[in-house]
Amino acid sequence: MTDSSVFPHPVYRDTVLAPLFEAVKRHHAADMARINRAHLVMLAETGILERPDAAALGKALAGIEDEVDIEALTYTGEHEDYFFVVEAELTRRLGDLGGALHTARSRNDMDHTLFKMALRRRAEALQGQLLALTQALTAKAEAEAETLIVAYTHGQPAQPSTFGHYLGAVIEVALRDAARLDAAIQALDHCPMGAAAITTSGFPIDRARMADLLGFEAPLLNSYGCIASVDYVTGLYSAIKLIFVHLGRVVQDMAFWSAFEVGQLHVPRSLVQISSIMPQKRNPVPIEHMRHLASVTAGRCDAIVDAMRNTPFTDMNDSEGEVQQAGYAAFDSGGRMLDLLAAFLPACSIDAAKVRRNSDAACITITELADTLVRQDGLSFRQAHDIAARTAQAVIEAGVPLSEGAEAFATAFAEVTGRASALDEAAFREAVAPETFVALRDRTGGPAPAALAEALGIYRAEQATLAQAQEARLARQSEAADRLDAAFDAVKEG
Structure with a gap:
C-alpha cells in the first residue's frame, strides 16, 4: 500500500509537537546549548573530531547562540523538534560538517541529561526555600521559647506547652524532609551523557569529562539505566510531595488556632482580609491559600509519579517532555507556599489571655x-x-x-x-500552674527552656550541614560552567 502522507500530521503537530517545541524553548534550550558545547569539547579532546572541524563547529554554535532569537522561533513542522532545528542550522552554516556534532550521542541520553539539569536547578531552589523556612522557624522558636500555648490532641485541649516547643516539632519534620530532598537531589547528580541510544558508543568517548563539564558528580554508570530508569523523577517528586503533605498539617493547625472559638493564634492585620459585607470579620485567608498550595503541590507530585506506573523499562515518551513540563508546576506552587509560610508564622503571635482562659477552662495542667x-x-x-x-x-x-x-x-x-x-x-x-507544668518537662525533647534550647542548637547544626552540602554542589556546578566556557573557547579558537 502506498503511503502518500507527509510528516507531521497537522493534528499531531498542533497537539504534541508544537507544544513540546515551546516547552523546550522555555525550559531546556539553554541547557541544550551547554550540552552541545560540552559534547564538542569532548569530541575534540578525545580526537573523535579533528581540531579544525571542532573549531568550525564551535564558531557555528556560538554564532547560533548569538544570532538566533529563540523566543521568536515557531514550530513549523519542517523539523521534528528543537534538536533538529539546531542541527539544521549547523548544516546550513557548515554543510555536512554540521551533522558531525551528533557523533557518539543520541537524543535519548541528551533528553535525560536535559531533564536532570532542569530538575536539579529547580530542586536546589526549593531546597533553599525549605532551609530558609527552617531557619525562620528556628528564630521564631527561640523568641517564643517561653510563650505558653494550649496543645491539642484529637481536637481537644490536652496539655500546656510553648509555641517554641510546637515549632521545634515542625522544624524537625521539615529538616527530615530537607534531608529526603537532599538525597533526591544527589540522585540527579549523575550524568546520562555517553549512554547514546542504549549501549554507549563504539567511539572512544570520555563520559567522565562530559559529566564534569556539565557540573555532575559523575556519569550514571549503566547505559541502559541512563535512558530507562526514571527513579530520579519518582524519587524527587515523592520527596517533594512529603514536604507539602507535612506542612499542610501545620497549616491546618493554624486555621484551628486562629478560629474565634480557640483564638490562641493572632494573625496580624497585614495578613488578614476583610468581608465585603460583614464588618466584624477578620479572615486570615493566607492560611487557606497555603493549604490550597500545599494540596495542589502534593497532587501535582502524585500525578508525575503515577504517570510512571506500569510504563516499560526502556526509553519512552511517558517520562519525557510532557510529564517533565507538567512537573515543573509543582516547583512553582510549592515554592510560593514555602515563601508564604516563612513570612506568615514569624509574623503571628500568641494571645496569652486566650491561652490562659482555655487552659483554666479545660484543666489542661x-x-x-x-x-x-x-x-x-x-x-x-x-x-x-x-x-x-x-x-x-x-x-x-x-x-x-x-x-x-x-x-x-x-x-x-x-x-x-x-x-x-x-x-x-x-x-x-x-x-x-502552666508555668510549672512546662518547667518540669525538662527531659530531652521537652518544652522546658533548657531542653528546647538544646534541641534548637541541634536543629541549627542540621540546617548548617544541609546548607553546606547544597553550597558545595552549587559551587561545583558554577566552577564546571567556568571550565566549560574556557574549554569551549579553546576548541573554538583551534
Missing part, C-alpha cells in the same frame, strides 16, 4: 497535679489520676478555673485516700 501527688504524697499513679479526674470534674461543673479548685481537690483527695494531702492551697496552685 491536671496531668501535673497527678504527677505531683505521686512524687509528694506517695500515691500510685492510678490513685493520683483518680483524684485529679475528680478535681477536674468538680471545677468544670462549678465553672471555676482549676487554679481556684483547692477545696475541690482536698475533697477528692480525702474521698480516695481517707486522709489529707501534703499539698496546701499554695502548693496546689503551683502544681496546676
